[in-house]
Amino acid sequence: MGKLYFKKPSKEENLHHLQPKKETIEFLLNYSKALSVIEYKKMKFESLLN
Amino acid sequence: MNNTKVTDASLVRDYLDGNENALGALINRHQHRIYSFIFSKVYDRAITEDIFQDTFIKVIRTLKRGKYNEEGKFLPWVMRISHNLVIDHFRKNKRMPKFDNSGDFNIFSVLSDGDLNAEKQLIKDQIESDVQELIKELPADQLEVLTMRIYKDMSFKEISERTGVSINTALGRMRYALINLRKIIEKRNLILTN
Numbered sequence: 359m360g361k362l363y364f365k366k367p368s369k370e371e372n373l374h375h376l377q378p379k380k381e382t383i384e385f386l387l388n389y390s391k392a393l394s395v396i397e398y399k400k401m402k403f404e405s406l407l408n
Numbered sequence: 409m410n411n412t413k414v415t416d417a418s419l420v421r422d423y424l425d426g427n428e429n430a431l432g433a434l435i436n437r438h439q440h441r442i443y444s445f446i447f448s449k450v451y452d453r454a455i456t457e458d459i460f461q462d463t464f465i466k467v468i469r470t471l472k473r474g475k476y477n478e479e480g481k482f483l484p485w486v487m488r489i490s491h492n493l494v495i496d497h498f499r500k501n502k503r504m505p506k507f508d509n510s511g512d513f514n515i516f517s518v519l520s521d522g523d524l525n526a527e528k529q530l531i532k533d534q535i536e537s538d539v540q541e542l543i544k545e546l547p548a549d550q551l552e553v554l555t556m557r558i559y560k561d562m563s564f565k566e567i568s569e570r571t572g573v574s575i576n577t578a579l580g581r582m583r584y585a586l587i588n589l590r591k592i593i594e595k596r597n598l599i600l601t602n
Binding site for chain 1: 432443456472
């Protein structure tokens with residue numbers, strides 16, 4: 359039978375430290391700041407103002 | 409801001425009133441659960457990151473368009489969005505499966521170029537010209553049938569019509585042509601394989 363030469367990380371162990379990257383969070387916050395929705399006669403337009 | 413006291417609902421209201429920090433607080437509060445949930449389905453950090461990002465883009469757009477109906481269930485709503493995006497991801501992958509070439513199996517063994525390389529092409533050309541010379545040694549009637557069948561791709565019916573013999577005779581001549589050709593090759597000790 360084949361030997362396992364490396365330790366397989368357990369799922370629980372892995373899930374414990376899971377966090378999104380800082381860049382992702384920053385992107386989302388910037389996206390939120392840049393996005394504006396303009397309403398015109400029951401129509402909604404999105405615009406990204408970077 | 410004290411996150412433990414402020415409810416999700418009031419943070420959402422703050423955000424809708426234009427307080428961008430409220431979104432940061434909401435993301436901070438729930439990022440671990442949402443991220444872990446996505447990771448537990450896809451088991452890939454990069455894909456998890458993408459789906460996490462898409463989830464919140466959808467959240468932001470829905471909130472800003474005023475389509476979010478406040479029922480005090482922010483987290484389950486975000487989880488539902490991420491769940492749907494995970495399903496979309498698997499659907500997309502099923503339609504267009506990606507092949508990971510890291511295992512023992514090498515995809516290029518299947519996708520290899522079927523054409524001959526330059527050397528084998530030269531050998532093939534040489535063999536073909538040799539055979540064309542060899543068949544000239546066959547009796548005329550056999551050579552005629554063989555040429556029509558192999559080089560002109562005619563059926564035996566067409567050959568029989570053209571040469572004015574029966575199909576069986578044409579078949580017999582073809583058979584003898586091949587037998588004689590083998591004899592010639594053996595006699596000359598030729599190796600006609602690529």
